[in-house]
Every structure is written in C-alpha cells, then in structure tokens.
Amino acid sequence: MAGPPWLWLQCAKAAKERSPLADTDAAFNDVLPEALRFRSPAPLVDIGANLTHDSFGRDLEAVVRRARAANVTTLIVTGTDRTHAEQAVALAQRYSGLFATAGVHPHDASRWDASLAAAMRELHQRPEVVAVGECGLDFNRNFSTPAEQERAFEAQLGLAAESGKPLFLHERDAGPRLREMLKAWRDDIADAVVHCFTADRDTLYGYLDLDLHIGLTGWICDERRGHHLRELVREIPSDRLMVETDCPYLLPRDLPARLKGRRNEPALLPWIVREIAHWRGSDEAELARATTKTAQRFFRLNEAGEAQETGRAQQES
Numbered sequence: 302m303a304g305p306p307w308l309w310l311q312c313a314k315a316a317k318e319r320s321p322l323a324d325t326d327a328a329f330n331d332v333l334p335e336a337l338r339f340r341s342p343a344p345l346v347d348i349g350a351n352l353t354h355d356s357f358g359r360d361l362e363a364v365v366r367r368a369r370a371a372n373v374t375t376l377i378v379t380g381t382d383r384t385h386a387e388q389a390v391a392l393a394q395r396y397s398g399l400f401a402t403a404g405v406h407p408h409d410a411s412r413w414d415a416s417l418a419a420a421m422r423e424l425h426q427r428p429e430v431v432a433v434g435e436c437g438l439d440f441n442r443n444f445s446t447p448a449e450q451e452r453a454f455e456a457q458l459g460l461a462a463e464s465g466k467p468l469f470l471h472e473r474d475a476g477p478r479l480r481e482m483l484k485a486w487r488d489d490i491a492d493a494v495v496h497c498f499t500a501d502r503d504t505l506y507g508y509l510d511l512d513l514h515i516g517l518t519g520w521i522c523d524e525r526r527g528h529h530l531r532e533l534v535r536e537i538p539s540d541r542l543m544v545e546t547d548c549p550y551l552l553p554r555d556l557p558a559r560l561k562g563r564r565n566e567p568a569l570l571p572w573i574v575r576e577i578a579h580w581r582g583s584d585e586a587e588l589a590r591a592t593t594k595t596a597q598r599f600f601r602l603n604e605a606g607e608a609q610e611t612g613r614a615q616q617e618s
C-alpha cells in the first residue's frame with residue numbers, strides 16, 4: 302500500500318440509498334478469501350471506520366455490502382477534518398446504517414480557526430453526525446505542535462458541550478494531559494470514547510474514573526505489541542466497551558488468510574470481536590450484543606440503527 306508505514310500501523314486520520322444492498326454470501330465477492338468471510342453471531346457496530354479514506358474510493362458500495370453480510374450493520378464513519386467530515390455526512394445520507402462524526406484530528410490542529418469552528422458547529426447540528434471528533438491529543442507524532450493541539454481540543458470540548466453530542470477521542474502518548482483537559486469539561490459533556498485504546502493500565506483506569514468509554518481495535522490481534530491489552534481487556538466493564546476496525550488502518554495481524562492489498566475493512570470486525578471475547582473469557586455472541594447495546598446508547602441510535610434526535614441543541618430549539 303502506498304503511504305508511509307505508520308499510516309498503516311497506527312490509527313491516523315483518519316437520503317438513504319434507494320436500492321437496498323443484498324445481504325447474501327455473494328456480497329463477499331472476490332475481495333475477501335473464503336477464510337475471511339466472517340459473520341458475527343449478533344449485529345455489530347463498527348465505531349471507527351475511515352471510509353472517506355482514498356483507499357475506499359473505488360469500491361465503497363461493495364465494502365458496505367460486505368460489512369452487512371458479516372453482520373456489521375452499523376458503521377460510524379470518522380470525520381477527521383472539515384472535508385472528511387462533510388464526506389462522512391454524505392456517506393451517511395447515502396447508505397442506511399452509516400453515521401458520521403465531525404471533528405479536527407490533532408494532526409490537523411494547526412488549521413483550527415474561527416471559520417473552521419463555525420463549520421464544525423454547523424456539522425454538529427446535522428442528524429447524521431452522532432459525535433464530535435475525531436479530536437484529542439497526539440504527542441507521539443506532533444504533526445501539529447502540542448500548543449496547537451490543545452487549543453483545537455479545548456475548542457472542540459466546548460463544541461461537544463454545546464451540541465450535547467458525545468466525543469470521539471484520539472489520544473497517543475498524551476493520556477495525563479487529555480484527562481486533565483477533559484476533567485474540566487466532564488460534567489458538561491454527555492459521553493466520550495477514547496477510540497483505539499492501546500495504552501497501559503494506569504491510563505485505562507484514569508479514563509474509567511472519568512466514566513469514559515473505551516474503543517478497541519485489532520491492535521489486540523498483534524502478537525508483537527498487543528500483549529498488555531490482552532491482560533487489560535478483562536478489566537473494561539462491558540457497558541463501557543465498544544469495538545472498531547479503524548479501517549483502512551490496523552489490519553489484524555493474525556487473520557487466517559492473507560488479504561491482498563492489506564486494507565482493513567468493517568467486514569473483518571467479527572474477527573476482532575472474537576479475539577477480544579477470547580481474552581475476556583466471554584462468549585462471542587454475548588460480547589457482540591453487549592458492545593452493540595453500548596454503542597447504540599452512546600451514539601443515541603435506536604435498535605433499528607437509526608439516529609435519535611437527542612442532541613441538546615435540538616432539544617432546546
């Protein structure tokens with residue numbers, strides 16, 4: 302795959318359709334080898350799908366179809382900057398079961414200004430947008446300076462409080478500072494999830510103490526660096542745990558067959574859930590049901606996977 306290696310290793314930035322897509326085995330088509338055609342025993346919500354990434358430009362409809370065939374029925378499409386958030390909204394309008402987030406990723410924080418803030422505020426009022434983010438702090442790469450990141454994050458904390466919508470957070474090597482900034486706003490913010498959690502026990506408990514949710518990816522499937530997570534996943538309460546692919550990034554390393562192109566996609570989420578269930582010592586179906594219930598409550602989706610109008614702005618106006 303093109304692009305610098307980190308792009309593929311770590312989380313980066315990352316009217317419904319008129320003709321219903323068939324939910325059949327044929328939907329898997331040629332892309333996924335037989336051994337990768339999973340089907341979750343219960344419907345799943347992929348809370349982090351970067352479907353506006355260029356790598357999905359040519360076959361998005363087939364990607365959505367394969368997700369459904371795998372029983373991954375709801376996809377939260379991550380919006381990491383204005384352009385991608387607008388594209389995510391357009392996808393949510395086009396496909397049922399797709400929703401969008403709208404935020405400015407810490408990598409792009411240097412671009413934060415008043416007009417971007419206004420554009421975000423507008424996006425957050427849209428019914429397709431179910432969370433504010435992806436936003437947060439990434440002191441691992443510092444593509445924007447820490448000061449720029451904190452400024453953009455602080456502003457987005459304010460926007461989350463204003464909209465009443467939950468936060469979709471990104472954090473890398475910035476746990477203590479993220480907690481500190483979030484703490485000041487915690488009472489004003491509905492809910493928050495730290496997506497693609499990969500940190501240590503102290504950081505996990507720091508987040509749980511703030512009553513945050515935790516998003517787990519296929520990082521746990523990585524025998525080189527997922528070990529500590531395997532111990533930790535048991536300690537996440539099931540009503541605080543959600544699952545995600547963070548596709549096209551973070552292709553699980555232990556898949557039972559090789560995937561041409563090495564692009565992760567939502568249809569592979571059942572494999573990740575199976576792995577998490579294994580390390581939690583729980584049943585796959587039970588975990589699938591629990592994470593879906595948690596995600597539906599978190600993003601205010603009803604059981605049919607539709608957004609409910611519960612944003613504070615909508616309630617008050």
Ligand SMILES: [Zn+2]
Nearest residue numbers: 312313471497
């Ligand atoms: Zn992220």
